[in-house]
Amino acid sequence: MKRIIYLILLLIPFSFTQAQTDSTQIIYDYIESLLEESTIDVEDSQLFDRFEALIQNPININRASIDQLLSIPFMDLETAELILNNRNNYGQFFTKDELNKIDSIDQVVVNKIKPFITMRSKVILVEGEPDEPNLLNTLLFRMRARATTDLQERRGFKENKYLGSRLKNYNRLKIISPGFAQLSVLTDKDPGEKSYGDFVSASASFRNIGFVEAAVLGDFQVEFGQGLALWSPFAFSKGSEAVRTVTRRTKGLKPYTSSYEAEFMRGAAAKFAINNFELTGFYSTRKVDATFDEIENEISTILVSGFHRTDTETAKKNNINEDIYGGILDYYFSTKTKIGVLHYKIKYDYPLVSKSPYDFSGKEFSFSSFTYSTNFKNILFSGEAAYNGISVASINNLQIKFTSKLQFVTSIRNYPRNYFNLRANGFGEKQGTQNEIGIYMGLRWRNDIGLINIYFDQFKFPTSTFSTPLPSSGNEFLIDYFTRPFSKTEFRLRYKRELKEVSAKLNDEDIIADRLKQQFRVEIIASPSKLLRLKTRAEVSFYEIDLISENETGFLIYQDIRFRPLKYLQFYTRFTFFDTKSYDTRIYAFENDLTGILTNNALFGKGVRWYFLVKVNPLNSLTISVKYAETYKPNENVLSSGLNEIEGNLDNRFSLQLDLSF
Numbered sequence: 198m199k200r201i202i203y204l205i206l207l208l209i210p211f212s213f214t215q216a217q218t219d220s221t222q223i224i225y226d227y228i229e230s231l232l233e234e235s236t237i238d239v240e241d242s243q244l245f246d247r248f249e250a251l252i253q254n255p256i257n258i259n260r261a262s263i264d265q266l267l268s269i270p271f272m273d274l275e276t277a278e279l280i281l282n283n284r285n286n287y288g289q290f291f292t293k294d295e296l297n298k299i300d301s302i303d304q305v306v307v308n309k310i311k312p313f314i315t316m317r318s319k320v321i322l323v324e325g326e327p328d329e330p331n332l333l334n335t336l337l338f339r340m341r342a343r344a345t346t347d348l349q350e351r352r353g354f355k356e357n358k359y360l361g362s363r364l365k366n367y368n369r370l371k372i373i374s375p376g377f378a379q380l381s382v383l384t385d386k387d388p389g390e391k392s393y394g395d396f397v398s399a400s401a402s403f404r405n406i407g408f409v410e411a412a413v414l415g416d417f418q419v420e421f422g423q424g425l426a427l428w429s430p431f432a433f434s435k436g437s438e439a440v441r442t443v444t445r446r447t448k449g450l451k452p453y454t455s456s457y458e459a460e461f462m463r464g465a466a467a468k469f470a471i472n473n474f475e476l477t478g479f480y481s482t483r484k485v486d487a488t489f490d491e492i493e494n495e496i497s498t499i500l501v502s503g504f505h506r507t508d509t510e511t512a513k514k515n516n517i518n519e520d521i522y523g524g525i526l527d528y529y530f531s532t533k534t535k536i537g538v539l540h541y542k543i544k545y546d547y548p549l550v551s552k553s554p555y556d557f558s559g560k561e562f563s564f565s566s567f568t569y570s571t572n573f574k575n576i577l578f579s580g581e582a583a584y585n586g587i588s589v590a591s592i593n594n595l596q597i598k599f600t601s602k603l604q605f606v607t608s609i610r611n612y613p614r615n616y617f618n619l620r621a622n623g624f625g626e627k628q629g630t631q632n633e634i635g636i637y638m639g640l641r642w643r644n645d646i647g648l649i650n651i652y653f654d655q656f657k658f659p660t661s662t663f664s665t666p667l668p669s670s671g672n673e674f675l676i677d678y679f680t681r682p683f684s685k686t687e688f689r690l691r692y693k694r695e696l697k698e699v700s701a702k703l704n705d706e707d708i709i710a711d712r713l714k715q716q717f718r719v720e721i722i723a724s725p726s727k728l729l730r731l732k733t734r735a736e737v738s739f740y741e742i743d744l745i746s747e748n749e750t751g752f753l754i755y756q757d758i759r760f761r762p763l764k765y766l767q768f769y770t771r772f773t774f775f776d777t778k779s780y781d782t783r784i785y786a787f788e789n790d791l792t793g794i795l796t797n798n799a800l801f802g803k804g805v806r807w808y809f810l811v812k813v814n815p816l817n818s819l820t821i822s823v824k825y826a827e828t829y830k831p832n833e834n835v836l837s838s839g840l841n842e843i844e845g846n847l848d849n850r851f852s853l854q855l856d857l858s859f
Contacts, residue, residue: 458503647680751777
């Protein structure tokens with residue numbers, strides 16, 4: 198109780214970000230639909246930030262290209278084409294409700310995209326504001342403060358290996374002039390770190406200043422093409438949205454507002470728009486964490502964890518310098534066709550040592566890339582080819598709208614073993630955009646009985662991987678069926694099958710064997726009233742390697758409740774029961790959390806996880822969020838491992854967040 202009171206007192210002076218609205222739940226529902234098959238578990242993820250920023254700075258559908266329209270959450274190729282054709286034939290839109298009058302448009306999609314679009318040349322937040330808002334009159338302050346602590350003591354604290362307290366603390370301030378500028382300052386401290394300013398990030402960004410479409414001073418990110426040469430650390434991959442997640446929608450130049458401490462840039466960048474050309478230039482110089490050999494003056498590893506809890510971790514903090522500079526040139530032939538080229542360099546002050554003949558080696562690296570996107574009637578082509586000075590990685594996508602209800606996508610990727618790039622994040626089976634060849638096919642079919650998503654992905658790793666010493670291959674199949682049997686009830690059925698070659702032991706010899714993983718899921722969502730939403734899920738997991746007679750099963754079942762008895766008060770709770778033989782049959786469960794946090798726990802072993810989340814708006818400008826989460830494994834004596842080990846079978850956590858806007 199003393200610890201909880203301390204958290205509240207700590208946060209009161211720093212009450213931080215905007216009041217929660219229904220748009221927050223819209224974002225979470227969308228992200229969950231894209232991340233259900235992923236393993237992401239990110240504190241204050243940039244994924245959430247980008248959609249939150251899109252609500253604050255919606256896309257003008259009177260000016261947007263097909264590529265920009267498709268970057269809107271929930272937007273599909275059919276809806277984007279209908280909007281573009283209607284605009285070309287009848288002129289500009291004046292209200293969002295005009296979208297409902299377009300023939301053949303999906304009303305469900307229209308209602309979902311409304312928070313992310315605008316019709317005005319200047320972004321406004323309140324209906325009835327003048328087209329040219331006064332800069333000072335529209336200035337907004339959004340502040341967020343968050344504190345989280347484990348209630349069980351981990352080994353690193355007991356043995357005094359961790360230098361700081363258990364508290365995780367996060368503070369962020371944004372000052373926004375809608376459509377013009379944004380100033381952001383962020384501080385973050387991880388559990389065990391000594392300084393409350395262990396990570397500090399700041400940026401000032403500007404928009405629509407003459408032919409300068411965007412400019413950023415401070416921390417920023419740049420995305421290009423399909424992610425083969427330059428992308429943010431977070432990206433969607435395979436999931437229940439079989440068509441939508443394959444083709445990347447670049448966000449270009451954006452200020453960085455996340456607490457993830459790696460793979461962003463720090464310096465200055467600007468994007469210029471002249472006629473059909475867009476030119477983006479960027480320069481970054483910053484210190485990064487690394488394992489450094491002082492005797493040989495060589496870099497062994499670039500670190501991305503961001504942890505500085507022990508003397509060893511602190512010694513690796515900001516100990517080398519990284520310079521990045523380059524440019525992007527995009528040309529729009531029309532609203533439906535564009536091409537782009539990229540070239541940039543990364544330079545370190547000491548050489549990076551390669552771990553194999555195919556990996557990084559040297560002090561300076563250059564990357565070039567070409568991307569294209571074109572829409573012809575019902576067909577969308579897109580792709581990218583990237584060159585690292587040694588080899589070329591490529592991906593090409595073809596998306597076809599056969600009818601208003603049937604869409605198909607296929608994608609071919611080729612990432613050579615000697616294609617290395619620390620900033621790449623391309624679509625594929627594994628991370629790294631390296632040593633992978635694959636063919637993906639996905640189908641999205643809306644029919645009279647519901648919505649069906651199907652994908653099949655066949656992949657090959659031409660040389661050894663981290664877990665397999667020899668070349669290997671595999672394939673993955675998923676079918677997801679969604680329907681609304683009644684007006685307030687949703688039903689989902691899913692089957693996923695993955696067959697992959699892995700290394701195994703047979704008679705004390707290393708062999709390559711086929712590993713089969715299968716998962717079945719049933720989910721029912723019922724909304725008996727506007728105040729109450731119930732979600733029930735049951736999932737079974739199977740794992741087998743026949744060659745060595747290894748077979749495992751696991752299951753998970755949960756009941757999720759969302760209750761909003763008052764306009765300013767929301768309750769979320771979930772009780773999850775799981776029982777799996779080992780980590781191999783783990784089951785992921787995405788859960789509601791404090792605004793900005795994405796939690797997708799891997800549940801394995803035998804136990805119970807439950808959480809209780811409350812969000813209250815005592816004022817229109819203030820939201821207070823409190824979460825208590827607990828995982829209990831009755832058959833375990835210790836949880837986790839290493840310095841994070843907990844004695845006993847209980848892992849529980851308390852979190853508090855204050856969001857303020859004015």
